[in-house]
Amino acid sequence: MSQSTANVFINCATTETRCYRDYLFQTLSNCNFVWDANNADVQILVSEKQNSQGGFRINFEFTGMKTLFGKKDTLWFDLPQGQTEEFIRTNIVQQISKGLNYLFHHTIFAQSFDIKPLAILKTEPKPNQAQQHDPWNLWNFTASVEGYIEGQSNYLFYNIEPKFTARKITPKHKWVLNIQQGFKQNSYTINEEKQSILVKSLDIIPLYAGSINEHWSWGAMIHYRTNEYVNLKSSVRIAPIIEYNIFPYSKNLVKQMRLAYQIGLQKQRYLGETIYEKLEETLPYQRLALLTDITRNWGSIRGTVQSSSFLNDLQKNRLSFSSEFSFRLAKGLFFNVNGQFEIINDQISLLKKPLADDVYLLGGQQLATKNNFWGEFGLTYTFGSKYNSIVNPRMGYLDEVWFQNK
Numbered sequence: 001m002s003q004s005t006a007n008v009f010i011n012c013a014t015t016e017t018r019c020y021r022d023y024l025f026q027t028l029s030n031c032n033f034v035w036d037a038n039n040a041d042v043q044i045l046v047s048e049k050q051n052s053q054g055g056f057r058i059n060f061e062f063t064g065m066k067t068l069f070g071k072k073d074t075l076w077f078d079l080p081q082g083q084t085e086e087f088i089r090t091n092i093v094q095q096i097s098k099g100l101n102y103l104f105h106h107t108i109f110a111q112s113f114d115i116k117p118l119a120i121l122k123t124e125p126k127p128n129q130a131q132q133h134d135p136w137n138l139w140n141f142t143a144s145v146e147g148y149i150e151g152q153s154n155y156l157f158y159n160i161e162p163k164f165t166a167r168k169i170t171p172k173h174k175w176v177l178n179i180q181q182g183f184k185q186n187s188y189t190i191n192e193e194k195q196s197i198l199v200k201s202l203d204i205i206p207l208y209a210g211s212i213n214e215h216w217s218w219g220a221m222i223h224y225r226t227n228e229y230v231n232l233k234s235s236v237r238i239a240p241i242i243e244y245n246i247f248p249y250s251k252n253l254v255k256q257m258r259l260a261y262q263i264g265l266q267k268q269r270y271l272g273e274t275i276y277e278k279l280e281e282t283l284p285y286q287r288l289a290l291l292t293d294i295t296r297n298w299g300s301i302r303g304t305v306q307s308s309s310f311l312n313d314l315q316k317n318r319l320s321f322s323s324e325f326s327f328r329l330a331k332g333l334f335f336n337v338n339g340q341f342e343i344i345n346d347q348i349s350l351l352k353k354p355l356a357d358d359v360y361l362l363g364g365q366q367l368a369t370k371n372n373f374w375g376e377f378g379l380t381y382t383f384g385s386k387y388n389s390i391v392n393p394r395m396g397y398l399d400e401v402w403f404q405n406k
Helices: 021-027 085-104 357-361
Strands: 007-012 042-050 056-064 072-079 139-152 155-169 173-190 193-211 216-227 232-245 255-270 280-296 299-310 313-330 333-344 371-381
Touching (some): 007 021, 193 357
Antiparallel strands (some): 155 173, 193 216, 313 333, 333 371
C-alpha cells in the first residue's frame, strides 16, 4: 500500500443509515477503507434525520487523525422523498469526496486523491428559493401502505397499515398530521375447526410546535384513537406541550437531549364495560418524556424514558424505557442493544367480562399485566487485515445460512 494513500474509516451511525460501503469502495478507489478507526487517517461519521420535505438530511462529519489531527469539516445534503438508490449513493459519494478533498489539501495525500467526475443531481435549495412561488406553501404529503403476511396450509397471519402524513416545517414553526390505520388478522385451523380474529385500529395525531429560542419550544397535540385490542371505541387526548433541549436545536444532527412535558384531558369511550364499571369517562393526565439522540465517532445513543399518570389517581401510571445503543468498545469490538421495558399500572380499559380463551390466544384482546418488554443485542469482533475494501460479488448470498435454509 502506498504511504501517500489515506486510510479512511466510514462510521455509520446506525445499521439503517445509508452508507453504501461497497459503492464507496469501488468509486473512491484512491483511498484505503479500513475496518478499525485506530488505523484511519480520517473518520467519517454518517448520520441522517428526517427533514421538512418528508425525506432525510444526511450529515457527514469528517475528523482528521494522526498527521491530519485537528482538521475537521461537516457537510450535508437534503434527500427528497421518493429518490432512487442511484441518486442517493451518487450524492453521498460526491459529499464524501468534497470533504476528503478539503482535509487532504496541502497534505501528503493530496496528489493521490483525485475526485472522479460523477453525474450529480443537486439537492440543496437555490439561494432565492424562498422568493419563488410555491403552490404547496411548504406543505409535504406522504401516503403509504405497509404490510406483512405469513402462513401455512392451516395458519394465516397478516398485518396491513395504511398511513398518511402531512407536514409543514419552517425554522420557527412545525405542523404535522399523522394518520395510521391497522388491520391485523390471525387464524388457525385445528382438527378441521377454524379459529380467526380480526383487530382494527385507527390513530389520528395533529401536532403543532413553535420555537421560543435555541433551547425552548412550545406546542399542542391532539390524539384521536380507536383500538379493538384495548377495548377502545374512541379516545381523544388534548394537551399543550412545553419542551427543553439541553443542546441547541441547531445541533440536532449529532446530539439531542429533550425534556418534554404535557398536561391535558383524555376522554374515553369503551366497547365493553371495564373492570371499573365504566363505559365512558374523562380523565386529567400528564406525561413527562426524556428523549436522547446522540451520534458520535464512538457510537450512538438513542432512547426515551416516559412517565405518565392520571392526575385524579396517581397510582394509575406507566413508566417506559426504550433504547438503541451502539458502542465501539475496543479495536474491532462493537456492541449494540435495542429494547423496551414498561411498568404498567394504568390498564383502565380492561374488560370486566372476560372473553373466550381463543380471543386472547389469537391476540384479539389485551390481558392484564404489570410489565411489557422486548430486547435484542449483538456483539461483533472483526480482526485480521486492516485493508479490506475490495468488492467481489461472485456467488454472493450462497454462503448465507438464511439462503441455504430456504
